[in-house]
Amino acid sequence: MKILVVSAHPDPRSLNAELAGFAVDHLRAAGHEVRVSDLYAMKWKAVVDGDDFPDHAGDQRLHVMDVSQDATLAERLTADVAAEQEKIRWADALVLQFPMWWFSAPAILKGWIDRVFTAGFAYGPAVPPPYSEGALAGKRALVSVTMGARETAFSDRGIHGGLQDVLHPLQHGLLWFTGVAPLEPFAVYGANALLDEQFAAARRELGVRLDGLFTDEPVPFRTLVGGDYDHEMRLLAGVEEPGTEGLALHVRGRG
Ligand SMILES: Cc1cc2nc3c(=O)[nH]c(=O)nc-3n(C[C@H](O)[C@H](O)[C@H](O)COP(=O)(O)OP(=O)(O)OC[C@H]3O[C@@H](n4cnc5c(N)ncnc54)[C@H](O)[C@@H]3O)c2cc1C
Numbered sequence: 001m002k003i004l005v006v007s008a009h010p011d012p013r014s015l016n017a018e019l020a021g022f023a024v025d026h027l028r029a030a031g032h033e034v035r036v037s038d039l040y041a042m043k044w045k046a047v048v049d050g051d052d053f054p055d056h057a058g059d060q061r062l063h064v065m066d067v068s069q070d071a072t073l074a075e076r077l078t079a080d081v082a083a084e085q086e087k088i089r090w091a092d093a094l095v096l097q098f099p100m101w102w103f104s105a106p107a108i109l110k111g112w113i114d115r116v117f118t119a120g121f122a123y124g125p126a127v128p129p130p131y132s133e134g135a136l137a138g139k140r141a142l143v144s145v146t147m148g149a150r151e152t153a154f155s156d157r158g159i160h161g162g163l164q165d166v167l168h169p170l171q172h173g174l175l176w177f178t179g180v181a182p183l184e185p186f187a188v189y190g191a192n193a194l195l196d197e198q199f200a201a202a203r204r205e206l207g208v209r210l211d212g213l214f215t216d217e218p219v220p221f222r223t224l225v226g227g228d229y230d231h232e233m234r235l236l237a238g239v240e241e242p243g244t245e246g247l248a249l250h251v252r253g254r255g
Pocket of ligand 1: 009013014015016017018098099100101102103104146147148149150191192193194195196199
């Protein structure tokens with residue numbers, strides 16, 4: 001199978017760089033084709049602006065969704081964005097490796113998403129409707145994240161909120177929205193100071209998750225076409241299991 005590993009850490013000697021390198025080697029050893037987007041090494045431009053749209057007249061208002069779709073459909077995106085889209089089209093699965101920064105991804109990875117997932121490529125009226133039918137349907141993804149906090153702090157009653165909720169913007173808002181089926185995320189907690197055995201365990205556990213990239217069940221997010229939502233994209237009353245609330249409402253059988 002074909003896998004794109006996207007890595008976002010400024011230091012090539014970091015834990016995250018180690019895990020990304022491990023993932024690449026592990027997947028290749030298993031016979032997969034792997035391509036890499038090492039965003040800091042690529043000096044990825046992280047902000048959307050007028051320079052992204054060569055056909056856009058500088059004195060005109062920049063309506064990003066409109067110009068993004070026009071440029072995508074006319075194949076007039078900048079070379080860096082077009083190259084990343086080609087990698088995503090090529091891939092059967094994505095692996096996103098990054099440290100949690102401010103309960104989110106580092107800005108460079110958010111900027112990769114903002115610039116690469118253009119209207120007309122990943123969303124918008126020119127492509128199929130979102131979620132299970134989305135533009136990138138058929139692909140899978142594994143979010144692999146490290147964080148300073150301990151696991152209990154990201155548990156259901158943890159002060160930071162459940163990890164599923166914290167990662168919902170990526171898992172549901174980006175991946176599932178565009179049709180990509182996300183697996184349960186892989187997390188390394190307490191990552192600021194790992195003992196050697198914890199580091200070895202993290203690699204080993206990541207290896208297991210990579211082995212299941214094409215066989216593990218994705219998170220069972222609800223589908224727009226499954227009859228669970230009304231025309232206003234609101235979950236129908238009584239569809240959920242009793243007691244389920246919050247973002248867990250959008251996952252079948254959770255709560
Ligand atoms: C701006 C910012 C915001 C943050 N926000 C959050 C947040 O919202 N929530 C949260 O929980 N945390 C947060 N953190 C903490 C952050 O998530 C961790 O610092 C990060 O996940 C650690 O990953 P790293 O790759 O930078 O680790 P590194 O500093 O590179 O390594 C961490 C440890 O891993 C081990 N290690 C690394 N490489 C090896 C190796 N080759 N062999 C053996 N051991 C190794 C070492 O013990 C090392 O000390 C934030 C940090 C920053 C800078």
